[in-house]
Amino acid sequence: MADITKLKDHVQKAQHASDLINNGSFKEAVASVEKQYLEAALIADTDESRKNYLEGIKATRMVARHLRISAENGKLAASDLKSMEAFEQSKKRKK
Numbered sequence: 001m002a003d004i005t006k007l008k009d010h011v012q013k014a015q016h017a018s019d020l021i022n023n024g025s026f027k028e029a030v031a032s033v034e035k036q037y038l039e040a041a042l043i044a045d046t047d048e049s050r051k052n053y054l055e056g057i058k059a060t061r062m063v064a065r066h067l068r069i070s071a072e073n074g075k076l077a078a079s080d081l082k083s084m085e086a087f088e089q090s091k092k093r094k095k
Contacts, residue, residue, distance in 0.1 A: 004081065021064065
């Protein structure tokens with residue numbers, strides 16, 4: 001039963017991640033941050049500053065990627081959960 005509880009938690013977290021990445025405000029915020037960092041990188045007066053802004057863009061994209069991966073893994077967990085619940089139900093029926 002603990003595995004089912006863990007899977008349910010995983011599925012719920014994945015749904016939150018999916019909701020976030022599909023949220024228009026979140027998408028706009030990410031795009032805005034990337035645009036601001038890119039504009040700042042283009043006018044930066046040192047290579048170090050430019051590099052820092054570009055690293056910010058990279059970090060922003062990594063967060064979005066992590067959320068997409070979490071959402072996709074949640075789909076797999078939901079499938080596993082469905083299978084486990086069906087198995088548990090079949091065990092109960094046999095008793």
